[in-house]
Amino acid sequence: MSEDLYAKLRDAVVSYDVDAVVKYANEVIAKGLDPLEAIEKGLAVGARIIGDKFDRLEIYLAELIMAADAIKAGLDILLPAIPKGVVSRRGVVVIGTAQGDIHEIGKNIVAALLKAYGFDVYDLGVDVPPLRFIEKAEEVKADIIAISALMTSTIIGQRDVIEYLKALGKRDKYIVMVGGGPVTREWAEEIGADGWAETASEAVQVALTLKERR
Known part of the structure; x- marks a missing residue:
């Protein structure tokens, strides 16, 4: 179930769909899944796909910016959800x-x-x-x-x-x-x-x- 949700996050980033990213990020929190894992397996994977597409000239700067907005929307939800005390100052x-x-x-x-x-x-x-x-x-x-x-x-x-x-x-x-x-x-x-x-x-x-x- 978690992997399916992370895949949806990834696909929402690749589709520049801010609303979908927000929806799935909130689902991660609601279902008690690991927000760090959602970032790594969802948002970060989507970011890598977008970067590769840009390098191959398959998308342009406007799409890159749209993807960045979608990623930021997800991070704004997932980062604050990481329990305090889970990590120490590194x-x-x-x-x-x-x-x-x-x-x-x-x-x-x-x-x-x-x-x-x-x-x-x-x-x-x-x-x-x-x-x-x-x-x-x-x-x-x-x-x-x-x-x-x-x-x-x-x-x-x-x-x-x-x-x-x-x-x-x-x-x-x-x-x-x-x-x-x-x-x-x-x-x-x-x-x-x-x-x-x-x-x-x-x-x-x-x-x-x-x-x-x-």
Whole structure:
């Protein structure tokens, strides 16, 4: 039953149907299902499908924005339903999309899941200059800097953040994670990132593992 409901959430996102997302998210709560699981198996899967469609030029920016609105509507219902005390404070994350990149659906899902798992998350939004990541990390005493990029032309922004950290003598101060459609493990290793993840759920697990090792 739960898997069917999560599939409906996923399909509602892919159909840009805000009302349906709200309906099924409320059903998750009413039936006593796990809101975290609903995010991971419903909204996050839908977000990944939408991102793939956009990358293949099957949909355009307007549809991307509509899907983002649907996901936000679901998160607004599911995140507050996570029982307090289920997670403890894990650390502080500064997250954003690399300079020149305006994609945010995947980044928003990762940010939401990190919050759900106990991280304090500061979301800088999209098109974030490299130094802005570092300035915010210094300001909030972050543990992790997470940089998303959804275009091959903008992944260089992930490398730039790391290079600026090195130049400022602050590289060892922060865990740096990267992700996004064109981002690979090989790229993460090449630029010296500490972690890489292919999906939002994996990103949370990588963040938890890296934080525990510090």
